[in-house]
Amino acid sequence: MTTALIGQPISRVDGRRKVTGAATYVAEFQAPGLVHGAIVRSTVANGRIASIDSSAAQQAPGVIAVLTHQNAPKLAYRAHKGAPDPGIGERLHVLQADRVSHQGQPVALVIAEGLEQAVHAAMLVRVTYAPEAAITDIARAEPVPLTPPSETRRGDPDGALAAAEVKLGQTYVIPRENHNPIEMHATIASWDGDSLTLWDKTQWVHNVADEIAAVFGIPARNVRVISPFVGGAFGSALRTWPHVTLAALGARVAGRPVKIMLSRREMYYGTGFRPHTVQRVALGASRDGRLGAILHNGDQETSTYEEFTEALLNATGFLHSCPNVNTRHRLAPMNVHTPTYMRGPGEASGIFAIESAMDELAVALNIDPVELRLRNEPEQDEFRQLPFSSRSTRECYQAAAERFGWSRRNSEPRSMRDGRQLIGWGMATATYGAGRAPASAMARLLPDGTAEVASAASDMGPGTWTSMTQVAAETLGLPIERVRFTLGDTRLPRAPVHGGSITMASVGSAVQAACRKAREDALARGGGTNDVTEAMRRIGQPVEASVDSTPGDESQRFSMHAFGAVFVEVAVDPDLGETRVRRIVGAYGAGRIVNPKLARSQCVGGMIGGIGMALMEHSVVDGRNGRVSNANFAEYAVPVHADAPPVMDVIFVEEHDPHVNPLGVKGVGEIAMVGVAPAITNAIFHATGKRIRELPVTPDKLL
Amino acid sequence: MPGFIPEAAAQAADARPAPLDLVLRVNGTEHRLTLDPRTTLLDALREHLHLTGSKKGCGLGQCGACTVRMDGKGVKSCLSLAALVEGREITTIEGLAQGDQLHPLQAAFIERDAFQCGYCTSGQIMAGVACIAEGHAGSPQEIRDWMSGNLCRCGAYDHIVAAIQDAAGATGPARGG
Numbered sequence: 001m002t003t004a005l006i007g008q009p010i011s012r013v014d015g016r017r018k019v020t021g022a023a024t025y026v027a028e029f030q031a032p033g034l035v036h037g038a039i040v041r042s043t044v045a046n047g048r049i050a051s052i053d054s055s056a057a058q059q060a061p062g063v064i065a066v067l068t069h070q071n072a073p074k075l076a077y078r079a080h081k082g083a084p085d086p087g088i089g090e091r092l093h094v095l096q097a098d099r100v101s102h103q104g105q106p107v108a109l110v111i112a113e114g115l116e117q118a119v120h121a122a123m124l125v126r127v128t129y130a131p132e133a134a135i136t137d138i139a140r141a142e143p144v145p146l147t148p149p150s151e152t153r154r155g156d157p158d159g160a161l162a163a164a165e166v167k168l169g170q171t172y173v174i175p176r177e178n179h180n181p182i183e184m185h186a187t188i189a190s191w192d193g194d195s196l197t198l199w200d201k202t203q204w205v206h207n208v209a210d211e212i213a214a215v216f217g218i219p220a221r222n223v224r225v226i227s228p229f230v231g232g233a234f235g236s237a238l239r240t241w242p243h244v245t246l247a248a249l250g251a252r253v254a255g256r257p258v259k260i261m262l263s264r265r266e267m268y269y270g271t272g273f274r275p276h277t278v279q280r281v282a283l284g285a286s287r288d289g290r291l292g293a294i295l296h297n298g299d300q301e302t303s304t305y306e307e308f309t310e311a312l313l314n315a316t317g318f319l320h321s322c323p324n325v326n327t328r329h330r331l332a333p334m335n336v337h338t339p340t341y342m343r344g345p346g347e348a349s350g351i352f353a354i355e356s357a358m359d360e361l362a363v364a365l366n367i368d369p370v371e372l373r374l375r376n377e378p379e380q381d382e383f384r385q386l387p388f389s390s391r392s393t394r395e396c397y398q399a400a401a402e403r404f405g406w407s408r409r410n411s412e413p414r415s416m417r418d419g420r421q422l423i424g425w426g427m428a429t430a431t432y433g434a435g436r437a438p439a440s441a442m443a444r445l446l447p448d449g450t451a452e453v454a455s456a457a458s459d460m461g462p463g464t465w466t467s468m469t470q471v472a473a474e475t476l477g478l479p480i481e482r483v484r485f486t487l488g489d490t491r492l493p494r495a496p497v498h499g500g501s502i503t504m505a506s507v508g509s510a511v512q513a514a515c516r517k518a519r520e521d522a523l524a525r526g527g528g529t530n531d532v533t534e535a536m537r538r539i540g541q542p543v544e545a546s547v548d549s550t551p552g553d554e555s556q557r558f559s560m561h562a563f564g565a566v567f568v569e570v571a572v573d574p575d576l577g578e579t580r581v582r583r584i585v586g587a588y589g590a591g592r593i594v595n596p597k598l599a600r601s602q603c604v605g606g607m608i609g610g611i612g613m614a615l616m617e618h619s620v621v622d623g624r625n626g627r628v629s630n631a632n633f634a635e636y637a638v639p640v641h642a643d644a645p646p647v648m649d650v651i652f653v654e655e656h657d658p659h660v661n662p663l664g665v666k667g668v669g670e671i672a673m674v675g676v677a678p679a680i681t682n683a684i685f686h687a688t689g690k691r692i693r694e695l696p697v698t699p700d701k702l703l
Numbered sequence: 704m705p706g707f708i709p710e711a712a713a714q715a716a717d718a719r720p721a722p723l724d725l726v727l728r729v730n731g732t733e734h735r736l737t738l739d740p741r742t743t744l745l746d747a748l749r750e751h752l753h754l755t756g757s758k759k760g761c762g763l764g765q766c767g768a769c770t771v772r773m774d775g776k777g778v779k780s781c782l783s784l785a786a787l788v789e790g791r792e793i794t795t796i797e798g799l800a801q802g803d804q805l806h807p808l809q810a811a812f813i814e815r816d817a818f819q820c821g822y823c824t825s826g827q828i829m830a831g832v833a834c835i836a837e838g839h840a841g842s843p844q845e846i847r848d849w850m851s852g853n854l855c856r857c858g859a860y861d862h863i864v865a866a867i868q869d870a871a872g873a874t875g876p877a878r879g880g
Contacts, residue, residue: 015813018821019805021756021796026753115750116741162865182760182768182856183822231758231822232856264761330809461857601816601859608858633765640851645859646843694717 005313005474006663009597011598013231013485014465023229026199031257034116034188035064037250038122039243039260040108041269042100046134047627049098049107049127053461056124057110062111062117066125066668067109069095072249075305076217076339079122082207083437083497086338088147090307094242095249100129101304102337104269104627106670109246110414133625134335137623141332143299152317154383155324160293164284168360172281172353176301176619177274177612178628179342180638181460183231183272183686184264187248190257195222200244202227202374203237203458205490208463211240212248212514230375230460234273234609237460237498243270268631272340273619275300277312279353281482282362284324289367289375291322298350301332303338303510311346311495315431316354317383320376320558325383341695344673347432352613352695353429355678358463360691367410369427369682370397381559385467387433389558389659389698392589396565399651400427400587404567413689421571423582424687430564430675434591434657434666435502436551440493442509443472443518444544449533451476453515454486457507459500461605463598467504469509470594471663475515501667504594510549512527516547551661556658562666566607570683577699579684581611583593585678587651591666596652603650603672610676612639616696725789729754730798740786745769747785748795756796757823760854767853770826770833771795777833779852796825799832807873809830811866819857827853831867840871 017023054066074096085091094106106124112118135141145151161167176701178341189198197220205225213220230237243260250258262270277300298312313327314587342348362369364694376440377394380387387623401407409425410416416423430598441455453472459465473480486492495507518530521541526535536543569583584607593599657664677695684702685691692701720740727747729733735869736751743762748754748771757780760768764782766848771780772794799806808831813818818824830853835839839849855863 011813011816014821015816015818016805018818018824019809020800021825023821024755025758025822027759028749028753030753090801114739115746116739119740180856181820182766182854183758183820184760212878229822230820232820234856261759264763264765297730389813461821544822594726597816597834598819601819601857601862604861607860608860609856617867633761634763638854638856639852639858639860641847641864642851644847644858644864648861 005470005480006594008595009482010466010595011455012598013464013469025231026188026201026227027259027261029188029199031188032189033256035111035113035254035256035258036118036537037247037258037260038104038110038118039106039266040110040125040127040245042103042107044100044131044381045103045136047081047100047129049100050130051128052108053126054108057121060121060124062113063121064111064113064155067095067249067253068107069097071240072201075110075215076216076670078214080211080214083626084341084499086306086308092242092305094245101170102335104337105264106242106246109250111250111258119652123278134626135394136335136621136626138301138332138334140427141301141334143332145330145332147307149650150329152327157293157295157326161282161284161295164292166364167284167356168364169282170355170357170360170693172279174277174349174352175695176276176621177342177617178268178619178636179234180267180636181232181234181236184262184267185237185241185243186261187244187247188257188259189251191251194218197224198244198248198249200239201230203230203233205456205488206494207497208240208244209490214245215245216547225490226488226668227458230458233460234343235499236525238497239272239340241271258488258699264633265584265631268619270337272338274306274342275302275339277349281353281357283357285361285365287365288367289372291320291376293324295326295353295395296324297328299332301334301339303336304333306338306459307320307331308339308643309633310341315347315351318378318381319381319429319431332420344432344670348672351430351674352678355675356681356693357427359682359685361477367550369589370406371399373397373429382536384559386557386559389560390655390657391563392653392655393563393565394629396563396587396589396652400565400567400585403649403651404585413686418571420574422574422687424570424683424685426683427565427567427578428675428678428681428682430566430671431561432599432671432674434505434560434562434660435500436505436661437496437502437509437639438548438550439495439506440495440546440548441507441514442544443476443514444523444542445518445532445536446542447536449536449542450482451478451510452484452486455495455507455510456490456492457487457503459496460498462602463595464503467594468507471508472515473509473610474521475512490698504663504665504667505661508665510601512662513547513549514547516542521545541586546637546698555661560660562588562590562668562671564671564675568679568683570680570687572684572687572702577702579697582644583647584645587653588668588671589655589659590668590671591655591660592664594665599652600650602668604648606672607648607676608639608644609673610644611643611680614677614680614695614697616668618696630696707817707857723786727785727789727793728791728794729793738785742785743781744785744788745780748780754795754797758822758825760823763814767830768823768826770829770853772829772833777830796829799828804858808866808870811869815866815869817862817866823853823855827855834867835871835874839869840857843868
């Protein structure tokens with residue numbers, strides 16, 4: 001017999017490798033004859049390449065090749081769209097034509113023996129441009145409807161707003177933010193005839209294989225992608241970006257393996273970003289705090305060549321009860337590279353606007369912000385007219401408020417102080433979808449009583465290695481140290497994208513099913529024992545099971561989301577305008593928690609990310625030319641040790657969801673980021689009496 | 704990003720450096736290397752000695768992922784040219800454990816779950832060892848202040864501080880060390 005492993009706070013099974021430097025990230029693989037690539041990037045935001053002179057670079061020491069649109073092989077670029085790719089538009093083609101659509105677009109690739117030689121030779125490539133007018137300032141961009149237009153309406157929102165006893169309307173702005181994982185994107189490409197091996201930083205190995213196969217016009221089975229450890233990504237490694245194509249192209253031309261690791265600055269020009277959003281929210285309510293109307297419009301930046309959209313306004317339709325709701329989502333095409341999903345995509349931005357507006361409404365009505373939300377707690381998803389598979393918002397408000405000590409709050413702004421510091425308490429609601437996608441897994445029991453379990457999933461940090469091992473060991477009925485889980489290789493059974501908090505639900509369900517089948521097979525053949533180890537000893541040869549696990553129709557019958565509540569205490573220096581977050585308490589109804597130790601890490605990590613979003617993060621785009629003027633860690637501020645609140649508290653409320661997926665899990669990676677920024681800005685209002693509607697809340701905005 | 708380097712600067716850099724022979728002392732072993740003189744200590748470790756535990760997160764001394772110990776002090780290896788640290792005693796994350804016996808801070812990182820993706824971890828641990836050895840692990844706030852040059856984008860900060868406190872308690876501060 002074995003004890004339950006799912007739900008236990010087990011330390012990471014890959015921990016020893018990570019603390020000893022033995023975990024191998026993609027740029028660290030060795031390939032015989034490896035050479036280095038460096039990318040030359042456009043210095044204009046729109047126009048044509050007038051000339052390229054690569055003669056000096058060609059003659060520089062160590063240089064093997066300089067590729068430009070003039071001499072690069074023509075690539076197939078067959079149609080292919082993976083789940084993270086925008087549905088409308090066509091991905092950027094690299095080194096295929098003289099057009100430049102954005103600042104930082106690759107215009108040449110230098111391959112050289114040594115890293116220093118490649119970087120130096122790239123400086124010697126002289127490019128001139130015939131520039132054209134560019135739109136790089138969102139204030140000058142023209143928002144247009146999505147294809148097809150995205151507008152929802154229920155009831156009579158305009159009439160209800162006009163008739164409301166209390167109404168407010170405000171605009172909320174979130175600037176562009178970059179994911180900035182500490183590991184920079186990197187790819188090693190190595191050809192063997194028509195077969196390609198890529199060691200690539202990615203959240204989805206199979207999609208990299210599919211995309212690069214489409215780009216090069218070769219069968220996907222010819223492309224092997226290996227990515228065992230991912231040094232953070234937060235969405236930046238969902239798509240297959242142009243530098244992956246460049247590494248493969250360079251390797252083909254050089255006839256040797258090529259490594260490209262982007263510089264930190266390049267991370268702001270080719271791996272996506274959270275788009276700048278401008279949101280208009282109008283709320284109408286009765287004096288006793290019943291929402292009568294919500295109008296929520298959102299505009300966001302995208303590139304000229306793809307329509308990137310995220311679920312910016314989705315939660316507006318079901319987060320709070322309201323009979324009259326209108327949402328309208330538009331895009332502003334600009335001369336930028338295509339944005340992408342960044343942690344908590346859509347909800348983190350949209351809920352900043354809605355939960356800020358709810359706080360403004362609470363102030364206008366003189367109703368406690370928690371009480372206002374409780375008065376508008378819906379009984380079902382009013383947008384889709386479906387029951388929630390489970391929804392624990394009430395429990396989250398109660399648990400977090402109690403832990404936080406919310407009942408001691410004086411609702412008057414500027415009423416709470418600690419010495420000369422202004423103290424503010426604020427809160428916000430959080431939600432994120434609980435999705436699931438088809439996934440496959442293999443489980444192989446061995447005669448020695450160990451097991452190998454595999455799926456081509458990723459682990460960018462949440463703990464896939466560990467949580468899958470827990471699910472596998474418990475299901476097989478083996479001690480955890482006898483089970484070895486493998487991921488991150490296209491030779492393993494296909495997994496879905498590692499994003500959107502779907503990995504545990506999708507891959508976990510597949511692992512569970514494969515392990516169940518392997519165990520049942522082993523016991524059926526094991527001569528009557530109920531001990532799988534004994535059964536395997538008797539069978540004397542491996543017992544293997546592979547399972548393709550697919551969701552049923554539950555998402556058609558239920559509205560499935562995780563919900564949470566975030567409570568924050570800030571201290572604002574009245575003379576310096578500096579905001580410090582002192583305490584955060586988050587309560588989450590996220591279904592079953594497979595590993596509370598690792599889930600807590602995810603949640604406090606999301607809180608830290610939310611502090612960055614609220615107080616620091618802003619990719620400053622020079623509106624004249626599209627350059628990011630702070631494309632480094634010294635000037636793009638992210639939270640550091642000193643910014644971490646002394647008190648961070650995570651509560652997982654008990655939640656059993658029998659509908660959402662076989663494991664009953666919802667995932668916490670995204671929701672952990674949602675609601676933190678509005679809770680902070682709401683606390684800042686409480687501390688200072690100043691409502692800041694444009695992030696980040698830097699000191700200048702409070703002085 | 705090469706496209707952004709001013710022309711004059713690029714031309715000034717257009718020298719043809721001769722490779723340098725040098726000896727690096729890393730984790731108690733001497734390594735003879737022939738390197739491009741522009742090679743940083745970090746790239747020498749990662750690209751030439753294949754000691755990839757030290758991580759590159761910015762190459763500008765801004766993230767701390769490349770932190771190693773040099774003659775007992777924590778330094779950012781991306782800001783040191785390999786040619787200038789010949790003869791110095793360099794310790795990387797690979798040299799921290801005693802055989803199979805993890806350093807107390809390595810063990811505390813696992814126990815406290817002081818990392819997620821693991822990419823900043825080597826630097827956090829090397830900086831944490833220096834933080835303890837140099838006597839700056841007296842309180843959580845002091846640790847936060849001294850560790851603020853090591854970024855963690857996964858946001859494991861409170862667990863890292865707890866791990867450093869645990870290890871400081873286990874090893875004791877060696878003030879002035």
